[in-house]
Amino acid sequence: MISQLSWKIGGQQGEGVESTDRIFSTALNRLGYYLYGYRHFSSRIKGGHTNNKIRISTSPIRAISDDLDILVAFDQETIDLNAKELREGGVIVADAKFSPTVPEGVSARLFAVPITAIAEELGTSLMKNMVASGASWALLGLPLEVFNKAVEEEFGRKGPAIVEKNVEAVRRGAEFVLEQAGGPLEEFKLEPADGVQKLFMIGNEAIGLGAIAGGCRLMSAYPITPASEIMEYLIKKLPKFGGTVVQTEDEIAAATMAIGANYAGVRTMTASAGPGLSLMMEAIGLSGMTETPLVIVDTQRGGPSTGLPTKQEQSDINALIYGTHGEIPKLVVAPSTIEECFYDMVEAFNVAEEYQIPVIVATDLQLSLGKQSCDVLDYDSVRINRGKLVEGELPPLEEHRMFKRYELTENGVSPRVLPGMKNGIHHVTGVEHDQEGRPSESAVNRAKMMDKRLNKIKNLRVTNAVKVHAEQKDADVLIVAMGSTGGTIEEARTRLTKDGVKTAHVTVRQMFPFPSELLEPHLKSAKQIMVLENNATGQLANLIKQNLGYHDKIKNVLKYDGTPFLPSEVYKACKELI
Amino acid sequence: MATFKEFRNNVKPNWCPGCGDFSVQAAIQRAAANVGLEPEQLAVISGIGCSGRISGYINAYGLHGIHGRALPIAQGVKLANRELTVIASGGDGDGFAIGMGHTVHAIRRNLDVTYIVMDNQIYGLTKGQTSPRSAEGFKTKSTPEGSIEHTLSPLEIAMSAGATFVAQSFSSDLKQLTTLIEEGIKHKGFSLINVFSPCVTFNKVNTYDWFKENIVNLEQFPDYDSSNRIAAMNKIMETHGMLTGLIYQDKSRKSYEDLAVGFKEQGLAKQKLELSREQFDKLLAEFK
């Protein structure tokens, strides 16, 4: 029996690849397996090759696999493009309709199942995804009842007749392939899972959940890949908590509306990807200058310009740190796991109010869209802290005086009142201003206010600003990365350890202000440092060099072809280094 | 109850003597008092330009934002706390050039915000360039040979975007302007009040006298029906947009706040932020 396996389904976009993947993984989740998904898709809605890959395991996993065990193909293109990924003895389940062939040099077993024919017999070719998934499920020897339950949930809304037809499609697919194979394939028999259902979601959903738990009640946003799911989730949920989502006319409106709403007291967020972030830069400056809380999620994708909108990249870091003109305080944090997507959002809303700054939460496409098992999210660790928000009554103001909204305090953070409050009137402006918010060009005031704002974040460190996966004083190499790459590195490390290579591994989660003092000890003791990132210019490595040096020790490994790192690539890079 | 004096602060406007914006400021202060507001119940959100400074000259909550974005900020404020009276304001460049996209969509969205544009047909703060409101042939620093682009009609655009309240006034007519702002505040939905507010320094064509000669007051037409959309559009076109008064009001359409599903009567800013354990578990259960 095996403890993990990789399954992939591919076809033309719009052909049911998504829904098959959804039902297949829901059923696996029911059995208690840990799952990690990877979507390969293009910007087209219909047509164009698309595939979804799921890694199935009896223990937690956070990376895609190098190879593939089972490929379900709706067309020959899927086989041609993906068969080389199959491991020795892998299996292809394909539609007999297109007379599938195994490419030369690939040693895979092919099961040609009359997928379309069976579906059509049952009434509609739409059901071919059910036939295909039934066939591959049966090959794994997994219990059909569990699968049927998932089918029921997917189609329940459409009535019992439809459910029945789909269940029948699954049964026929299973029956056909089992006969051809002579029963379930022994070599793919998975060890039973713990039977405990995990949370199973994409990063964007974890972000939406974190936002709601963190007190967000308003979102203003403009659709963009790969951020839209955050908005779509919140549109469904926020009205249940008295909140709402506004789809704005553009990202400038999204960000400025969020500023207006935060100013007036509602925890408000927006979310976008590179192109939208570019449009928000002036607004981010306004938030920084007026000390108005703001939370923005940037789901990084391939840039520049429209770039690779559906592909993985980590190339917005520079823009997020330096993008706004002038100098403002802000926080840029990059979650690296699905759980962190949740917790970081809660923290983002707290930091935005406690420090009265813009907070940018930067994910990457794989983290935002990869569907995966998620640890229990802890209700008790959710705390809401609104910082120096003034509640209760204020004493009357002296004549012609306003509330000192920008009072110079020791840590730079001033008391904040919300519009509507008696005796709290003050002015807010993006023009340099005095303690009451009145425009001021005084040189003395200017210097004081710049220091006030910028000093606020000097000691700002988020939870696990530098996350230590593995510490080894005598390690041959320290691996440093960010975002979704951590899981892949851990997987490579397991192999490296087997080979006797000692590695240490940290993830930088806080990009700005840079947590130098937390990273430094690791760099100092490292023999060699390998910085892995999904961009072409080494933005993380440059941040490290700029803040801490270590130019001679740092080796940058870059991947910017639109795909995430594979464990084998990390393994190889490490081996080459030592 | 607050008087208009309580809406004054001691900040001295940096506008040129004679600038039309002074009257707009006075009209907002009077209208706010007349409708019974206390200063803390009003939020004035403004853009960038000479006119944009207005939020700093009124004793109320105020936010002076970035060029062209007064409207989205104002809508955010209103969404957050619908108990506040929210006025957005700025110049014709702010609202009809860089911010035009927001203007049209704020009109469509119909949130309860009163938008007052100080329309001087020129860019004041940047010292005299052409605006989308400049007449064809108008010579400015950026159009030394005269503007060759068509003059934008904000009133026609507002009508076609589905506005529920469209009015126009003139800085010299403080009484009418005050009344229209009061009506705009009371209107449940988005209200656009375009105000001819002369720039005495950079616009030597569209002067106070010029406006007096060229505008018609809708009071001259006793039969005019401001609830008739077609009549409103006709009147705007007949007068080439040189009319003042309440041009159109649709009292039947609900505001965005009233249409949004689940949106609370009490300001969002006053809602509880914490989830109960039960609510939290219910959210998680959907991911199993």
Ligand SMILES: Cc1ncc(C[n+]2csc(CCOP(=O)(O)OP(=O)(O)O)c2C)c(N)n1
């Ligand atoms: C993004 C941006 N672009 C340009 C400017 C410069 N700017 C400031 S105000 C203004 C136009 C002012 O004209 P208008 O909005 O009609 O207001 P007025 O000064 O006439 O009241 C411009 C172009 C700016 N502040 N921000």
Ligand code: SF4
């Ligand atoms: S430049 Fe024109 S718009 Fe600006 S303050 Fe002077 S008169 Fe008013």
